[in-house]
Amino acid sequence: MSIGEAARASGVSEKMIRHYEAIGLLRPARQENGYRSYAAQDLAVLRFIRHARDLAFPLEDIRRLLALWRDRDRASAEVRRLALSHVAALEAKAQALQAMATSLKHLAAHCHGDDRPDCPILDELEGKHP
Known part of the structure; x- marks a missing residue:
């Protein structure tokens, strides 16, 4: 095909x-x-x-998983190890994303959102800490 x-x-x-x-x-x-x-x-x-x-x-994990999938004599322990390692990486990433969301919520709560030019969100992005 x-x-x-x-x-x-x-x-x-x-x-x-x-x-x-x-x-x-x-x-x-x-x-x-x-x-x-x-x-x-x-x-x-x-x-x-x-x-x-x-x-x-x-992709590198997929490469390893494909090799394990193709190998009918594989040990499932290696597949499990790769999966659990990936779970740990996903959980760490989720925590980092949650921390970012919390930080942005805090900054947004302190932004007046009106016609004034001062904005703690932009100050934070610039490196000025309110």
């Missing part, structure tokens, strides 16, 4: 399919005319990548 058909079947854009090929996550066959040809296994890989990206796994 063509790249357009693979994109529709997998839910991954043509641009991202080309990117995944360029970085070695996907290796579709090439026809004599140079066009890519996607098989059922390529679609399975694309769906795997899409689901991993939906869970915000970084």
Whole structure:
């Protein structure tokens, strides 16, 4: 199947399919005319990548997960370790985002939001601490 058909079947854009090929996550066959040809296994890989990206796994972790997925003699302990490491990173990011939201709420609460030019939000962004 063509790249357009693979994109529709997998839910991954043509641009991202080309990117995944360029970085070695996907290796579709090439026809004599140079066009890519996607098989059922390529679609399975694309769906795997899409689901991993939906869970915000970084590409290097996806590379490791794909290798583990392809290795039928793998130990599930490594998969679990990668998943739990990613959970910790997501939780740290969530805490950082919550701290940012709290800071912005505080700044917004101290901004008059009227016709006056003084604004603690802009002062903070400039590096002036109110």
